[in-house]
Amino acid sequence: MVRGKTQMKRIENATSRQVTFSKRRNGLLKKAFELSVLCDAEVALIIFSPRGKLYEFASSRMQESIARYRMHTEDAQSKNIRSDEQNIELKHETAAMMKKIELLEASKRKLLGENLGTCNIEELQQLERQLEHSVSNIRTKKMQVYKRQTDQLKEKGNALAAENASLTEKCKLEPERGTNGDRANTRFADISEVYDHVETDLFIGLPEARIRCLLFKN
Structure with missing residues (x-):
């Protein structure tokens, strides 16, 4: 059977509380000293008794340890502040990008002829101009493709004509070499x-x- 953990609570008897404080305080100071020696750690311990009496231990100068602690906490706080600011900025940028995507999707649907019920005459005329411009660009590109294909076909036709002329010349020369054939x-x-x-x-x-x-x- 597993026993439950004993809940820690304040000692009600003042005398017992003072005795326990003295024992635990000395043990805590001893552990702090051992930790600094065994692990070469910088340890600073501050204890105030219930009556306000100060007990402290420092492996080096207490003021230096406190200054180091303050500098460390300030750096951590500044990093947290910068991180929070960056997160807020990223959230704003994400929201702006989502808004742009929604606008682009709406514009795309309108160019496809969808969701035109909310458009006024000016918006419809602008859509018409955009479509006419797009059609003009498509036709220009189509004519360029046609011209390139026509030029390629002309080059092939010229090559075939040259090959045909060469074969015709060869055929004209064959009767002159027909002596051996006649003998055969x-x-x-x-x-x-x-x-x-x-x-x-x-x-x-x-x-x-x-x-x-x-x-x-x-």
């Missing part, structure tokens, strides 16, 4: 004539050798 056609004609004759002679060897033999006979 004549030779094949001779071979066909040889095969048209009925052969009764026995011939042993490869077909090519047989053809040459027949040609030489003819």
Whole structure:
């Protein structure tokens, strides 16, 4: 069974309270001294008795420790103040950005033809001018794209025309180099004539050798 923690409360008996104060005070001063020696820490302890009597311990000069404490607390407070100011500034900037986003969203919906019921004639005319300006920019960009594509097609057409002219010149030159081709056609004609004759002679060897033999006979 786990016992609950005993609640600490004030000692009602004055004599017991004074005895306890003396014991705990001496123990606290001793612990402060041990902490400063064992851990090389700067310790400053101030105790006021119920009657207002001062008890203190300082591992160095008490005034120096108090000045250091004040400087530390002031720096911490100034940092907290700067942090609070920065947080407030960030909140203001966030609110301003949210407001701008809402205005931009509303303007976008109006440009799309939505939520126009609250617009007066001046706002509608301004929207119309904005749309006309946007359409003009889009058309200009479209014509630039068309022109670039047309120029590319013209370049391809010129390249194809040049290639066609080159192939035409090559075709005109082919009959001049046709001598070997005519000889080949004549030779094949001779071979066909040889095969048209009925052969009764026995011939042993490869077909090519047989053809040459027949040609030489003819």
